[in-house]
Amino acid sequence: MYFLYNLLVISASAIINVLALVNSKLSLFVKGRKETISLLNQSISKEDKVIWIHAASLGEYEQGLPVIEQLKIHHPTHKIVLTFFSPSGYEVKKNSKIADVICYLPMDTKRKVKSFLTDAHPDIAVFIKYEIWPNYLNALKKADTPTYLISALFKDNQIYFKWYGGFMRNALNNFTHFFVQNKKSKSLLNSVGFTNVTIAGDTRFDRVSEIVKSDNELDFMKRFKKDQFCFVAGSTWAEDEKNIIDYINNNTHPIKFVIAPHTIKDNHIQEIIQSINKKVVRYTNLEHGDLENCEVLVIDTIGLLTKIYSYADIAYVGGGFVTGLHNTLEPAVFGVPVVIGPQFDGFAEAEELVQLGGVISIKSNSQFQEVVDKCFNSNDYRSKIGRINTDYIKEKAGATTRIVAELNSVLISNN
Structure with missing residues (x-):
């Protein structure tokens, strides 16, 4: 079976190399x-003690970030190597200072694995959520x-x-x-x-809990919102935007x-702006727009959404009409109602919060209007829903402490 797996990985690498000639992401x-x-x-010597963290993409990085931050505090003399599999993670975080080395994970061939591990020589390896590379x-x-x-x-x-999963089950045997x-x-x-299993919880709850404690002030949002009711829609797709x-x-x-929007290509931003019949300004054109008197602000850059959610009175998280729901915890932690589309199966926190009533799933335009109107008209209703969300996140926090305690003990014993 290993022969077939290695053949598949080598073949996939060859195909990707060819497709990369015509596909910018590849x-x-x-x-x-x-x-x-x-x-x-450039950054790792043979004498260095190394902690290796691997995340598939940006979402997994966000899950791992609280653990990375704690490991840096507890083991300042260790160097951290952070790898990504996907460009959507690496290209966003490649210039971050969170790790000593941020790079792509080479493909899972024996030759590339040997080369990577020889140069990285990690004292401990941490994989986040799903990543299983035999x-x-x-x-x-x-x-x-x-x-x-x-x-x-x-x-x-x-x-x-x-019954046919023996090969991948065997790969799991390699985890400590x-x-x-x-x-x-x-x-x-x-x-x-x-x-060898511990229920520790999801580190994302620790991540969003820390976000609330951060400085989330944005001057342009203060000027834009002033003292008015603010609706923030994040990571939206065309189906949401309709x-x-x-x-x-x-x-x-x-x-x-x-x-x-999830997609910030200029043509899509222009489509959104042209379809709105009220005063609208795009973020990258603020200096030429009347921000205070505009009713709609379109964000055409990345990295601001989390802070923008702190200004929301109600939030909408996109992807629920296209089976790819985005992060509902980021707005929920600010104690506001969160609205999503109908497709959220498999997103545990969304499933639980819909059941509790902190996240509201809508299936139609009329339901969307009804929910937003109700939140606008009733402070009590809005506050009640918001408390459900903050209480839920507080209850779920703590995974990082449980995980880091074990990792610390291993790293200390290996010194």
């Missing part, structure tokens, strides 16, 4: 990986490197729990310990013979609207 994927070894050699895990086990999977989430339909998000994940691992823009164009309430 081009980043290929070119970035060519720099990995040189980035390691060759990396085998090599780490052979090198006696403690290896952890954190904020892990397992589901019935995954290959590890199928699993820190899982919930009882279901632990039960599934137990069902296939794994007892309902939002229809409401903007037809409602008569004194509401300030912020739209931060």
Whole structure:
């Protein structure tokens, strides 16, 4: 089976290299990986103690960030190597100061695995949520490197729990310990013979809890919102924007609207602006717009949404009409009602918050209008829903402390 797996990875690499000639995202994927070894050699010496953290993409990075921050505090003499699999994570965070080296993870071939681990020589390896790479895990086990999977989430339909999933189940044998998000994940691992499992929770709750404590002040948002009711829509897709823009164009309430689309390409931003019949300004054109008197602000850059949510009286999180719901915790932590589309199965926190009533799922334009109107007209209703969200996040926090305690003990014992 290993022969077939290695053949598949090598074949996939060859195909990606060809497709990268005509696909800009895959081009980043290929070119970035060519720099990995040189980035390691520039910053990591043979004498360095190294902590390796791997995240598939930006979402997993956000989950791992609280753990990385704590490890830096507790082990300041260790160097941290942070790897990404996806360009959507690496290209956003490649210039961050959170790690000593930020690079792409080379493909999971035996040759590239050996090269990477020789240069990185980690004292401990931490994978976040889903990342299972058999060759990396085998090599780490052979090198006696403690290896952890954190904020892990397992589901019935995954290959590890199928009769034909023996190869990938064997890959799991290489983990020293699993820190899982919930009882279901632990039960599934137990069902296939794994007892090295701890229910620690999801580190994202710690991440968003820290966001509230941060300085979220934005001068342009203070000027834009003033003392008016503010609706913030984040990570929206075209299907979400249809309902939002229809409401903007037809409602008569004194509401300030912020739209931060998932896609910030100029043609899409122009489509949004042209479809709105009220005074609108885009973020990158603030100096030429009448911000204070505009009713709609379109965010055409990345990195601001989390802080913008702090100004919301009600928030909308996109993706729920296209089976790719974005992060509902970021607005929820600010104690505001959160509205989403109808497709949120598999997003545990959204499922739980919909059941509790802190997140409201809508299926139609009329439902969307009804929810926003109700939140606008009733401070009590809005506050009640917001408290559900903040209480839920407080209850779920603490995963980072549980995980870091174990990692600290291993790192200290290895010194």
